[in-house]
Amino acid sequence: MPELTHPTGREEALRAAPRDDGSAPRALVLGATGYIGGRLTPRLLNAGYRVRVLARDAARAASFPWGGDCEIVEGSADDADAVATAMDDVDVVYYLIHSMSAGKGFEESDERAATTVAEAAARAGVRRIVYLGGLHPDDAKLSPHLRSRVRVGEIFLQSGVPTLVLQAGVVIGSGSASFEMIRHLTDVLPYMPAPKWVRNRIQPIAVRDVLHYLLGAARVDADVNRAVDIGGPDVLRYGQMMNGYAVEAGLRQRAIAALPVLTPGLASHWVNLVTPVPRSIARPLVASLQNECIMKDHAVDELIPRPEDGLTPYRRAVDLALGRVRGDSIETSWQDSEVSGAPSDPLPSDPDWAGRTVFTDSRSVATRASAAELWRVILGIGGENGWYSSPLLWAVRGFMDRIVGGVGLRRGRRSRTAARVGDAIDFWRVEAVERTEAESLLRLRAEMKVPGEAWLELRAVPDGEGARYEQRAIFFPRGLSGRLYWLAVLPFHGLIFAGMAARITAAAEEAS
CATH class of the missing domain: 3.40.50.720 (NAD(P)-binding Rossmann-like Domain)
Incomplete structure (x- = not known):
């Protein structure tokens, strides 16, 4: 201790x-x-x-x-x-x-x-x-x-x-x-x-x-x-x-x-x-x-x-x-602290998705940075460090969440450099922090108000002399409102998720 x-x-x-x-x-x-x-x-x-x-x-x-x-x-x-x-x-x-x-x-x-x-x-x-x-x-x-x-x-x-x-x-x-x-x-x-x-x-x-x-x-x-x-x-x-x-x-x-x-x-x-x-x-x-x-x-x-x-x-x-x-x-x-009414079930394994409606957005970017340096950037995401893409869009989404009674984006995080299971990171909750020789994984479960359940996975995978950054957003919609929600935010994903992948790897390379 x-x-x-x-x-x-x-x-x-x-x-x-x-x-x-x-x-x-x-x-x-x-x-x-x-x-x-x-x-x-x-x-x-x-x-x-x-x-x-x-x-x-x-x-x-x-x-x-x-x-x-x-x-x-x-x-x-x-x-x-x-x-x-x-x-x-x-x-x-x-x-x-x-x-x-x-x-x-x-x-x-x-x-x-x-x-x-x-x-x-x-x-x-x-x-x-x-x-x-x-x-x-x-x-x-x-x-x-x-x-x-x-x-x-x-x-x-x-x-x-x-x-x-x-x-x-x-x-x-x-x-x-x-x-x-x-x-x-x-x-x-x-x-x-x-x-x-x-x-x-x-x-x-x-x-x-x-x-x-x-x-x-x-x-x-x-x-x-x-x-x-x-x-x-x-x-x-x-x-x-x-x-x-x-x-x-x-x-x-x-x-x-x-x-x-x-x-x-x-x-x-x-x-x-x-x-x-x-x-x-x-x-x-x-x-x-x-x-x-x-x-x-x-x-x-x-x-x-x-x-x-x-x-x-x-x-x-x-x-x-x-x-x-x-x-x-x-x-x-x-x-x-736990948020009343927020989803708490963990992400099902991929085979369990069979027969269910699920939307995903996956990105993969190779980087010259080491897997350790890439993981350091991933582990510090959110809070004062931000989300590495479209600050205005993130701020608007956080404001919308606060208006409807959610925790919003400004909840921040306990530590700027470390994360453990159960930690809050803005309107996400840390569900998994895993490090192996093969990869390092940070999985976040959404606690913003959405018509469904959402997760964000960030991985650092060793790749030759550098590393590969893997990012996956997962959304299980709830009814028609959930499907309409995903379609409504889909045009912004290119700005948000592509920008995240590019700037996270750039930050890791700059720090190497």
Whole structure:
């Protein structure tokens, strides 16, 4: 595993307490491929836990740097059989699942999954459940997403298994949706017409401090069964958070005007248009800011000691996040969260296409560049590096996708130079990253709104002293609308796909 930033899990106060027989305790992580779970899991390993993860896609979990060090059980949190298997011989369960971008009925889905996990934990004799919930006031009407988080916490607290619910507000760290929303709003807009909630007080917390509390939660006394608030040392208004970011990023202070007419729905559309955060994620984030979210007390200090160097101030958290962005060393990102309703089935093998309607566009270009250099260019496609052809057409397609509620082209990518299974790259999802002596393959599955299912395959194949670039777009249309869609975009394929093939190979040759 790569070297981890603070906390690493090796801190004495966060180390795993051995079982009575001296063996290492086992931790089960649900949501291990998410933003927080992807960071917590390697730190649990460092802390001395035997770690098991429950993941919908075992291949995606295995692609993480820590994948080979964990036991992976494939399944979802609402699959009683998979959950029961995952719970066997477990001491502590981390529940880090949130339906941030789920559609209609997400509250029922959240409650069903939490109930399944709670009942399985009780039957298996689990010693502790740790749940990361949301910071919220007690005397206000909550948004549906925040209300759902509260309900999930209640289910665990009533399960009969000692539970610690850690309630956090805005999490600041490289790749967090909250940080990216602040970053892009401030970067793009010199003047910010904003909803009146920019005046609400908020207590942000650095992601490193969230991880500290999560690690420490496994060591609290066995009789603790309660919810506690966690937060950083600063209480700020949202406008102050934006201008605090501006200072750390070397930008001018932004003028911010609070407008009462911007409802959560309108504000989420606004965020959708000016930041990479899609409306499906922006809406719950915006809705959670409607109330003041500050810690009601510091009872958590009685259970988990603060970090040795103290909690991280807001501007320091921003500086750390910016450093990770500039250094292309973001561990996990909101970008890689699952998109509700997006196709998730893998590309069928070619023989399975028999009898089905399928459209393809295949290109092959020989290049003097080495296969290794060609692969480097392929692996960095998308995001800031672009798609090597017709930027205007790509931008228009991305804008169209955002308008109809898709993720759009500006979702970007976690890393500029590396890709792993499950990573998001603009409106694609990495389905396969394969390297053999015969070829290197990057396969992307479309997550834009299309009437069908689409994939894009890019290959680097050694060929004599150079290499051959192979590119294939595959589309399985859905009904008449899918066939009409393919015919409508067909005239643009010559510009887009031929241009991609030519410029990718040219970029590889130029770098050789």
